[in-house]
Amino acid sequence: MGRKDVFEHIIDGVSGIAPGDVSGKALVVGVCSKGEVGKTYYLGKRSDLAKLLGTGPLVDRLQDIFAAAGQDATVLAVPVAGNPSGTITQVKHIGTGVSASVSGIPAANADVVVEIVNGGALGTATAKISTDNGAIFSSASAVAANGQVTIGGSGTTLVFEGGDLVAGDTYTYTVRGAIGTVEQVGSGAKVTVEGTVVVGAQLVLQVVKSGGRNVGQYQLSVDGGDNFSGYRTIPVDGRIVAADTGVTIVCPSSGDEEFKAGTTYSCNLLAPVPTVPAVIAALKKPLEVVDPEFVYVVGGSDSVAWASLGALADDLWNKHRPTYFVCESRLPAAGEDLNDWVTALKEERATFAHRFVSVCCAYGEIADRTGQRKVRNAGGLLTGRILSIPVQRDIGRVRDQAITGITVPDEYTDSMQLVLEDAGYITLTRYAGLRGTYWGTARTMADTTSDYQRLEVIRTTFKAIRLMRLQALKALKDELGDPVQGADASGLAYLRSNLENALDTMVKAKPKELAGYAIEIPPGQDFVNNGVAVETKLIGIPIIDTINLYSSYIYAGSKFDPRLQG
Template sequence: MSIPDINVNLEDGGLGVVPPNSTGLHVKIGVAAAGPESEIIAISGPSSAKQFGKGPLVRALSDAFAEGTSNMYVIRATADIDGTVSAVEKTGTGTGSVSVSGKPTDEIQVELQIVTSGGLNQATFTLAIDGQAPTAPITVPITGSYELPDSGLTITFTPAGDTPENSFKANDKYAFSATAPQMSTTSLVNALDLVLESEYPYEFIHIVGPSTPAVWTLFDSKLAAVQEDGKFVFGICETRDINKGETIDQYVKAMLDQAANFSSILVSVVTSGISKADFLNGKEDERNPAGIIVGRVAQIPVHRSAGRVLDGALSATELRPAGIKKAHIIALDNARYTTVRRYDGIQGIYCTNFRMMAPTGSDYLYGERTRVMLKAARLVRAAALLQEQNEIPFDDATGNIDFTPMENLLTAALNPMLNAEEITKARVVIKPEQNILAGEPMKAVIRITPRGAYRDMELEIGFENPFGGAN
């Protein structure tokens, strides 16, 4: 017999608190010139991107910041494929030569112009980098070697042996370019495994830099595999840029060929290009639009199209590659790529459609559909997980298993999406005749109705005469 007392039991779950919200949080995987390598780094604001120096990863961060994103995770992958340096193109009459060597830390375009004629330690030159204004004149070093700052490249001036004073003539020009280093498939897999096996909350992964259908297929298989462990995330990739000497029609045809044999409801691939001012350093250059599209996706609700005009134009100034036309964009959109476009009558550049590379007829042709379904999957799994190995309730009146509490639990798990108007309806059905006492899994059918979006409209306009009726 116990002594008299007041017993208070603490009940949990009455407030309907939902699991931590990962909506919009994403991971960027790419190469950069500095910073911790092969680690998951939390980024909050533009200042924290400075630790990575420069490179494709930093540009992608800049683009996300430009769209208003502030919180991300970053993995600086191992850059185990060196960038390439082009041949130097000379215009002028000087008898000397200029060459470039080294491993580029990032893509770069350089125009070197001789200002004062002469040889080593006499001639002067300016540098125009990535289309920016030329530098102040620099004296050709007596050693003949000039390290291009923060580029990994060394410019070597070789004078003419017989007449060194004629080596470099005023107005001579030397132009060259370099590509950024890249990560190999092995490096990418290591980074993907690192983030997919982590406990960090995130909604999607952005692989920064050009990739091929082989990478998209690998990415898709990785994302599908982790669903077995309850991780419901999607991915965004980028295509290559247009090659030097390749026409816009050849480029679009190559992209269509790449898309022809790939499909995935978990992978979006962004193609074509933009020109924009870098958010971090102000330099205008060309790049894949994935960075700004990812930034937009991270800022909007899961059910909303990244192409919604009401959300404003993207932070870009021009469409690229040069010469791209509406017909090209339509072809790429029909091939299930995510692209950017202009509208006649309004200023700015907008996302055409946030596409998934889903097969024809799929429910997941658009990224917002995939986002909605993956969020719903995360919510119902989190709710059901709390009932794992819990006792099965019975109906005292009939002696049968009572699935009503489980139906109510799974339905309530989707209430946050209903309340936020991310979906319009949700229902859960659990058939009563299941023999779970014999060890069979309980099967619940969950159906949600998504929100719609205006995509194509037909507007009929004409005159009418209010006085034209019969007398």
């Protein structure tokens, strides 16, 4: 027999703790001017973003996140390399001839107009070309037999479909590089803009004192004229650094025409964007180390990118790490009105569906902590809202108040919002009687047959799955007990108890994250060969999407007066 004594033992796994919750943790990946690509930066409200990450779309969105995220949010940032941005609008055709499309890259700014001079078959018909919106046309020349018309310098090619071209038909589209065209209102010298854009901006240079270099004075805005710098003298070398945008405004030498007070120059700068392979490469190491609730990818993207990120979400799911992705749609391009933009987004969505991907198309002028108001996607504000609310809550709950610091375009209509929301995008909306702007329904890009078309459903389900998995692992390799006893067998009862403990944390949360649940271990299973199957029904909390108010008017004292009935 062993020695007689008192022996101590620790019984573990019975405290009721249910680990595994990662809600409220976001991994944000985007382009910035500083920071190490692929490195994880653990940030908080007091982090010096400019010192760590410089400027750029990632920094802009992080500022939006912290403005909307409340007091307790975990934000991890990952820099990624970016490419110069640019846009090419769809071709607008006026006439009765064949349609055309555009191919290429935005190598240089151009307002393309192609007019058919002599109609006929491809190879015979002639056309003239303008790259300045019809101010100057080239001489008419034959359209190639393959239907391709190269627009010199723009990096684009207009491609006609097969068929006859009709004289007088016009085909127009707009090409913009990272540095847009300089628009001048007023007389005087002309300026150019050069450099590499590191952050999007709407430059406005306003002359406040006439004169050339070292004499004339100006004020500069990077947010479309909402906020201006103080008055400054035009440098002697004529090079005006446009804040932290990465570009320089070049003024002509004093021997040329001087600047005139009151003249205004404006130019749009498009923020750099990452490629999908660059995003996935940058996320590889961070996703091996950290386990976020979701990943927010900064920068305009399309269905090709969404499909790649959906595949990454599937891979994480297969690794027992359910994670969803939040993406941004592109902004309207130069020369594209909101009607064309909405149609293009609807077409983009038509070829894609994935329940673990959400796309925010909401945008507007967003104010930051410095008072600047720049036009950008509202994905940062969306991420902040997600981080600030429990998993079962709709992002657009009116009781949580309007979105702070955003102004939507005046041309944005209720019909546009409804079409985009029906297509699966996360949108902004307004309500008659309220002054603010609110989030629409938190949609995912799930197909119409899916139960997971709403983000709060995904969030609630993912949290429950993560909690249940860790609790179920406690019972792995345990003795099952006597199968004749069914679900009351000791091992099965222990498994069930652990799962109930996990879901009880959500049912008993304040506010409730689940209305209830049902766990069943079906009888008659072949536990030896097939393992244990557990069926769990998560009973979610409905969202009030529509309220119908029915009112009637009744005269006092009439037989219909409810006070006199019964």
